Amino acid sequence: MEDMKEIVKEYVIKEYIEDDTEVTYDTPLISGGIVDSFSMVSLKRFLENKYKISIPDDKATPEAFDSVNKICQLVNEYLK
Amino acid sequence: MAYSQTTRGMYEEILSGLKDAGLFKQERFIHSAQAADIEVEFPTGASLKKVINICANNYLGLSSHPEVVKAAHTGLDSHGYGMSSVRFICGTQDIHKKLEKMVTEFLGTEDTILFPSCMDANAGVFEAVLTKDDVMISDRLVHASIIDGIRLCSAMHDTFKHSDMAHLEEKLQLHNDKRLKMVITDGVFSMDGDTAKLDQMVELCEKYDALLFVDDSHSSGFIGKTGRGTHEHCGVMGKIDIITTTFGKGLGGASGGCVSGRKELVEMCRQKARPYLFSNTIAPPVVAGVIKVLEILSASTDRRDKLEKNTEFWRKGLIDAGLIIKDGDTPIVPVMLFNAKLSQDVSRDLYAEGIYAIGFFFPVVPQGQARIRTQISAGHEIHHLEKALDAFKKVGRKYNILGKTKQEIIEMYGM
Numbered sequence: 333m334e335d336m337k338e339i340v341k342e343y344v345i346k347e348y349i350e351d352d353t354e355v356t357y358d359t360p361l362i363s364g365g366i367v368d369s370f371s372m373v374s375l376k377r378f379l380e381n382k383y384k385i386s387i388p389d390d391k392a393t394p395e396a397f398d399s400v401n402k403i404c405q406l407v408n409e410y411l412k
Numbered sequence: 413m414a415y416s417q418t419t420r421g422m423y424e425e426i427l428s429g430l431k432d433a434g435l436f437k438q439e440r441f442i443h444s445a446q447a448a449d450i451e452v453e454f455p456t457g458a459s460l461k462k463v464i465n466i467c468a469n470n471y472l473g474l475s476s477h478p479e480v481v482k483a484a485h486t487g488l489d490s491h492g493y494g495m496s497s498v499r500f501i502c503g504t505q506d507i508h509k510k511l512e513k514m515v516t517e518f519l520g521t522e523d524t525i526l527f528p529s530c531m532d533a534n535a536g537v538f539e540a541v542l543t544k545d546d547v548m549i550s551d552r553l554v555h556a557s558i559i560d561g562i563r564l565c566s567a568m569h570d571t572f573k574h575s576d577m578a579h580l581e582e583k584l585q586l587h588n589d590k591r592l593k594m595v596i597t598d599g600v601f602s603m604d605g606d607t608a609k610l611d612q613m614v615e616l617c618e619k620y621d622a623l624l625f626v627d628d629s630h631s632s633g634f635i636g637k638t639g640r641g642t643h644e645h646c647g648v649m650g651k652i653d654i655i656t657t658t659f660g661k662g663l664g665g666a667s668g669g670c671v672s673g674r675k676e677l678v679e680m681c682r683q684k685a686r687p688y689l690f691s692n693t694i695a696p697p698v699v700a701g702v703i704k705v706l707e708i709l710s711a712s713t714d715r716r717d718k719l720e721k722n723t724e725f726w727r728k729g730l731i732d733a734g735l736i737i738k739d740g741d742t743p744i745v746p747v748m749l750f751n752a753k754l755s756q757d758v759s760r761d762l763y764a765e766g767i768y769a770i771g772f773f774f775p776v777v778p779q780g781q782a783r784i785r786t787q788i789s790a791g792h793e794i795h796h797l798e799k800a801l802d803a804f805k806k807v808g809r810k811y812n813i814l815g816k817t818k819q820e821i822i823e824m825y826g827m
Binding site: 350368370371373374377378 | 550552559562568569570571573583586587
């Protein structure tokens with residue numbers, strides 16, 4: 333789980349951060365304005381490719397993608 | 413009564429919240445025609461003040477050009493005031509087809525379809541040509557009208573970092589399984605005044621078999637050696653699949669827009685684009701005015717050449733004065749102040765000096781990037797620009813920002 337959190341956090345930083353904004357596992361990503369809802373799609377596709385899962389569109393909500401912790405929770409639901 | 417006191421109170425509270433947050437927009441009333449010299453009533457009820465306008469999209473100074481005004485009068489007399497119909501019922505005149513043909517020739521494309529505005533063109537085009545099997549990959553700084561159009565389209569949407577070609581390539585690889593991929597960008601970005609790297613984008617689109625969409629609203633008529641737009645500037649005429657542009661800026665400044673590009677894509681818009689299907693098109697006098705604008709610009713590059721010289725003079729003058737501007741060579745020249753309140757204070761003081769320029773701050777631009785956006789016109793004479801520079805220097809001295817670095821300005825005023 334810790335590995336997954338680090339992988340997701342690193343992806344978020346690489347993909348979305350263009351200054352020195354700090355990201356923790358609990359940083360609000362979408363409600364905090366770091367990730368706009370449009371850009372969520374690449375995050376979803378990254379997770380699906382990386383973990384060989386399929387996240388239904390109705391589960392990929394801004395709430396479910398709002399922090400590294402929440403994203404990992406969602407991924408774990410589909411890993412089983 | 414459906415509109416109860418409770419409902420009214422709810423809206424009053426929202427509007428009051430906008431005022432408290434400094435986000436409440438107020439119009440300034442201009443009592444003259446749009447030009448370099450205008451007469452403004454601000455605040456409402458104040459006596460008229462003569463000021464120099466350096467914040468209009470009137471890049472070529474054609475908004476009140478006598479030949480354009482005369483052509484609009486003639487069009488009004490010959491073709492009437494309005495059509496009272498959408499295009500495909502009984503709202504298409506010979507002059508609408510003539511203008512579409514002229515735009516096609518001017519932009520070097522295959523076909524063109526007019527829209528009531530470029531906002532409408534952008535709102536309708538994606539839904540008309542893409543489906544849920546496709547993906548749209550847009551620059552993160554594209555105009556709001558493109559974002560609205562993307563929202564109305566069922567295709568998947570992803571973004572790439574502003575002008576970052578390596579990131580765009582990653583996205584093209586990520587979405588390579590889609591039926592169609594469309595890369596979407598502004599030609600010139602309206603807030604920063606920088607130009608898209610269309611030459612590199614064309615290469616990437618050819619490599620990954622993607623379509624390329626460019627909104628050239630802040631370019632058409634003056635960017636490129638003969639003013640055809642960003643595609644001319646970047647040497648990729650004929651290689652852009654869809655160009656949208658407006659007649660509400662450099663091309664006369666009245667209203668209207670278009671989608672121009674591959675003929676099949678334009679035909680898809682004619683069959684399916686909802687703002688085209690369910691709204692009247694551009695009114696006859698405006699069509700006649702835009703035809704005259706294109707005739708003027710096709711006959712001579714004098715106006716875009718003058719704009720280029722004015723822009724060089726203005727950019728150099730601001731840099732020499734010690735102000736910080738965004739890099740670029742377009743007539744959109746943002747003077748960076750970083751702090752929102754400072755941008756409002758400087759705008760107010762410039763106005764007192766007879767210069768009309770507006771401060772922009774979050775959420776219109778990113779947090780900490782407040783600025784005065786200046787826009788140069790071929791309608792400006794050097795004496796206009798000299799007076800505006802003098803005002804910037806005077807106000808800049810007052811706030812002690814001349815010759816200061818970004819860090820020093822932020823230390824004085826905050827982000």
